[in-house]
Amino acid sequence: MSFAFGFNDDDISDEEVSQNLPKQDEASTASKVFQNATSGLDPKFLPQIHSLESILSKLVNVRITFDNYITPVGENVTYRRELYDIKHQVMCEDDEDGKQDDVVSNILMGDDNDLDLKRNIYEGGFKSWECSYDVVDYLAQNKDSLNKLHTILELGCGTSLPSCQALLQRITRSEDPIDGFKIILSDFNYEVLRLVTIPNLIIHWASTLDPEFLQELCDTSVEGSDDGPTLRNDEIILSQKLIDRFISDLRNKRIELVFISGSWGQEFLQIIERENIDLVISSETIYSLETLPIVAETVVELVGNGCRALIAAKNLYFGVGGSVAEFVSYIKKKNREDIKIEVEEVNSQLKRSLISIEKV
Template structure:
């Protein structure tokens, strides 16, 4: 069964409230025990890590195009360009057929979770982050769950890259999406574009002596503004720049679960956790909530952006608040948006 998120409008009206009293008079669910007891169904993709070069090299020789909506919004790959790359592939998988739009679905359970598109709550989250970092607030260890196009993380990456080389403490960005294809097609490219837009492009390409892309289509044409040829020298320059700025990018695909949390066990605690459009399904809401809480420490600030109601699905902000109440977790609304009949918001969650 398919559905549409049905977004409309983009006005932002910031409001704040005190942290809600999560006591509900009933026994509290232990989110640590709850997650440990959950077994991943066979149909769910197992979590696994991916390297940045591994993901980018899968698009070697591809000319990608991207769009910049406004100076405050990071560049994002054009959806038609993603589909063009998929159409050039042979033997599309079932997931790739959904990504290409052959099935006319926004998502399909256990196959694709909508990560190619940038939904409106993504921009609400960017707005919140801009306000939080405007006064110089710095986050050193960040994870974005259900990242998709990863525009909120890209906005933070841009701020990191604008600081002097090696001047800051080590920074870490973990980007997680259910689909490896989404990481390859939009997540990593959007981060690359964010870096690329900060460079002197002519000087960079001349220094790299970038060879012509392997695709015959582009052999005799030069990339225009809003385009970039994915070559190995360019990939290496991007990674070298990240290293010079003490920035480490990590990527994870697969379902939320105890195995997902275990992949990150023993690493530096996160001081910021981001999620946008991840609470639309009542079936996955408990495992998302437990995964999120198990990734947090007392120092973690979690920001979850969502619609109040996902019509045709059943999830939304009230259901998420109910999950938090059941686990004795405090939260507050830091952004409420009403436009075009659609109500959205951002919740801040603290242990």
């Protein structure tokens, strides 16, 4: 066997991993979970590609409020659209359309301030989960290798802070954009992509602009009038001017953003099969025993085709059953001699790990 386990923590020993290995029948059941990942789902959760332009057309003139948050371990700056601001947008849109029964808006507007997971409806994409900061730190520390990549895929991106970091690096790098760079962002909920993934990507891009120029781009007033909007430094407006500039900047730097809503599974793999993905990143997606096989199968398939994967997760998800040990054992059970898996624990109180998987 060519698996290399890198646990630093006695809590998750190799011995425990092998005890947790699924037995043959468990493994085939888990594989079936992957094959049937989309069966029984509402058709709106079948995977679909969306262009940046199509999603942005539904965000014109939306004001975005964000915080800036320094990652606790690596001290990298991230920008995150505020949850109350997302709720405000949804409330205004509900008023305009008179549609009160949309599932995501119900979840956002409900009493549940923590936005708990609702299996097969909402899987936690509106808030930034801790392990995403570990991926941000990893990418910030490995700028040189990231610079060499052409296509990355973020699985279950949610607020997409790792992709935002990758975008930021590509935008600010000094070399000419000879090679193209593509980021594919996937999330279960289209509304997550629209309301938080794309706004966060734009805020990170906007952070690289001269503040006066940014103010000009955010101006939605009629030409010639003096009554432009007053913006605080934690706000931007997605004016048509700003959107056009974002799109043209990406084009000039040969950066492409592709969005896929809906569930992972066979159909998802078919959608991305022609992409030459160099790196898959995913944070906090192996939390449950239902989704863990789906992520593992997707990763094994992609790594088998030659890409690398970086999965960030808490060592144990209390109550839902997912864990780093389960994930590693699932992959080990596949008996793929061509795949190497390593686990590095992140220095944190609530134990977290970065799992690196690559072809040998």
